[in-house]
Amino acid sequence: MKTNKDLIIKGIKYLAYTLVLMFTAPVVLYQAFKNTEHSFYLPVLVVGFILAIGAIALGFYSIKILMEGIFTSNK
Numbered sequence: 001m002k003t004n005k006d007l008i009i010k011g012i013k014y015l016a017y018t019l020v021l022m023f024t025a026p027v028v029l030y031q032a033f034k035n036t037e038h039s040f041y042l043p044v045l046v047v048g049f050i051l052a053i054g055a056i057a058l059g060f061y062s063i064k065i066l067m068e069g070i071f072t073s074n075k
Contacts, residue, residue: 003069003070003071003072004068004069004072005069006069007065007066007068007069007072008066008069008070009069010065010069011062011063011065011066011068011069012062012066014058014061014062014065015059015062015063015066017058017062018055018058018059018062021051021052021054021055021058022055022059024051025048025051025052025054025055026048026052028044028047028048028051029045029048029049029052031044031048032044032045032048033045
């Protein structure tokens with residue numbers, strides 16, 4: 001069974017972006033919860049939640065691309 005190397009490389013790149021988001025989202029959320037009395041509390045909290053949701057979505061998408069690259073042949 002042949003694999004599609006282009007899709008595998010694309011999936012690995014997306015996994016790298018996911019890894020970056022997986023580390024930045026908790027840091028942003030921690031900073032928001034640490035500074036609850038600050039005026040930028042809500043915007044930072046919203047950005048943190050968006051980053052966390054983006055990390056989850058991008059993780060699923062990158063695994064989907066990897067599976068397509070592994071289980072489909074090069075045409």
